[in-house]
Amino acid sequence: MKKTKVVVASLLKPIDDTRMFEKFGLSMAETNKYDINIIGFDSKNVRSAKGITFHPSLPFERMSFQRLIQPWRTFRKLIKVKPEVTIVNTHELLIVTSLYKILFGGKFIYDIRENYVKNIRETNVFPWPLRLPLSLWVRFKEWLSKPFIDHYFLAERVYQKQLPFLSKKSVVIENKYAPQAEESTAYRSPDPSYIDLLYTGTISESNGVFDAIDITKSLHLCNSKIRLRIVGYCALKRDLIRLKKEIEPYDFIELNGGDHLVPHSEIVEAIQKADFGFVLKKPNNGMNDDKILTRLFEYTANQLPILLLNNPTWVEFCEQFNAAIEVNPQDFNAQELLNKMKNTSFYTQGDTSTSLWNSEKEKLLAVLESI
Structure with a gap:
């Protein structure tokens, strides 16, 4: 044929x-x-x-x-x-x-x-x-x-x-999220010795990478087990220069990518080994208000709890699975946020296969x- x-x-x-x-x-x-x-x-x-x-x-x-x-x-x-x-x-x-x-x-x-x-x-x-x-x-x-x-x-x-x-x-x-033959969805394998936070996707100020860093630093002051892994590509040189400068003093923040593309299989592996994923993309004059970001599908399909910017569309999407904790990067109490992360039960409802x-x-x- x-x-x-x-x-x-x-x-x-x-x-x-x-x-x-x-x-x-x-x-x-x-x-x-x-x-x-x-x-x-x-x-x-x-x-x-x-x-x-x-x-x-x-x-x-x-x-x-x-x-x-x-x-x-x-x-x-x-x-x-x-x-x-x-x-x-x-x-x-x-x-x-x-x-x-x-x-x-x-x-x-x-x-x-x-x-x-x-x-x-x-x-x-x-x-x-x-x-x-x-x-x-x-x-x-x-x-x-x-x-x-x-x-x-x-x-x-x-x-x-x-x-x-x-x-x-x-x-x-x-x-x-399209899992490949070697990938298992909703497979969780975090390191019990740490609380691993994750930022994936395009690395940029507008996508909230520096907010994720600031939140991580505040949480780390409350609990030294907190770590952050940043995985993705940074297209804007000014953001990459700033990123490397900001994370250089901190051994609990790791960068995979930045100046080069990261295979999607490595992103999936990072999702499945993390304890929480950041979704902090800025509203940008309402441009992102009604968009369902790819990482929301990836995180929910793999049942990764989310630290989520208070965007009504994203909140509604995550509520169907009980997948997220809302956080305001400009106004949050690190100890209160850490307590919520420890004491909240995630993915207790809904069908995450709808994210596939x-x-x-x-x-x-x-x-x-x-x-």
């Missing part, structure tokens, strides 16, 4: 990105119906998988001329691979993928992982004079490419309300069959 050739492409994600590879790629590979090709920047820790071919891109700085020409390098790869279905997850590939469809046909899916316009306007990644013109350019591309897009995947439900260019052919495919990828996989495969 001839397999349908599929490309899953990104500009700023590695080829073994969890959503592109472990969720989309492996889910398609299980059916034996697709010849899957993943385009992203190179990663040192790629593991092979039957039916999946990786096409690593040359490295480039995020703020560089190379980033401007990278979409056209991806376009050349599309011409070489000749996919029948192309899934892209960044606005920077919308124009070249639309052009590929005009010239060669095929189906085009836009996998929206962020509200890119809102991100540009509300975060400090770009200098403020550039934010308005860049955001207008991105929204223009999203409208311009709409006639060529056969389906939209939305990583967050809130995008249904936020994004004006969407068509009726849109489906929410959330970033739920299986339900989303069915939606992904159904769309691919339909187009």
Whole structure:
């Protein structure tokens, strides 16, 4: 049987990105119906998988001329691979993928992982004079490419309300936790000699890493068994410099990553060995209020108790499992928080299997069959 050739492409994600590879790629590979090709920047820790071919891109700085020409390098790869279905997850590939469809046909899916316009306007990644013109350019591309897009995947439900260019052919495919063959969900193996706290995901000030450090230091003054492990990649050099400076004096704070990507298997292992995980992503003018973060799915699927910022959406999500203790990083009593951590029973209700990828996989495969 001839397999349908599929490309899953990104500009700023590695080829073994969890959503592109472990969720989309492996889910398609299980059916034996697709010849899957993943385009992203190179990663040192790629593991092979039957039916999946990786096409690593040359490295480039995020703020560089190379980033401007990278979409056209991806376009050349599309011409070489000749996919029948192309899934892209960044606005920077919308124009070249639309052009590929005009010239060669095929189906085009836009996998929206962020509200890119809102991100540009509300975060400090770009200098403020550039934010308005860049955001207008991105929204223009999203409208311009709409006639060529056969389906939209939305990583967050809130995008249904936020994004004006969407068509009726849109489906929410959330970033739920996809355990691999060697991983066991809800497996807990913390070190009884310590109270291990964990921060995972993108390392940045806006994601609350420095709040996690401050809370850890306060808790450590109350109990010397408190430790913090930070696992993830820091894209902003200024945050990485500050991070290394802040943790240098403290032997109870450990960094895995920072200047390099961390394999997802190591993140999962850290989750399963931790006692509590931080979720302290800042509201940022309401940008994150209604988003269910990937780490919430990962933590709850593995039944890791959470130290949670008081975001109503996240509180409601965690309440269904009794998964979290709310904490205000700017106003908390360390001893009271430590007492709650010791005396609260977690995951006494609800079904944490709802945080697993299986339900989303069915939606992904159904769309691919339909187009």
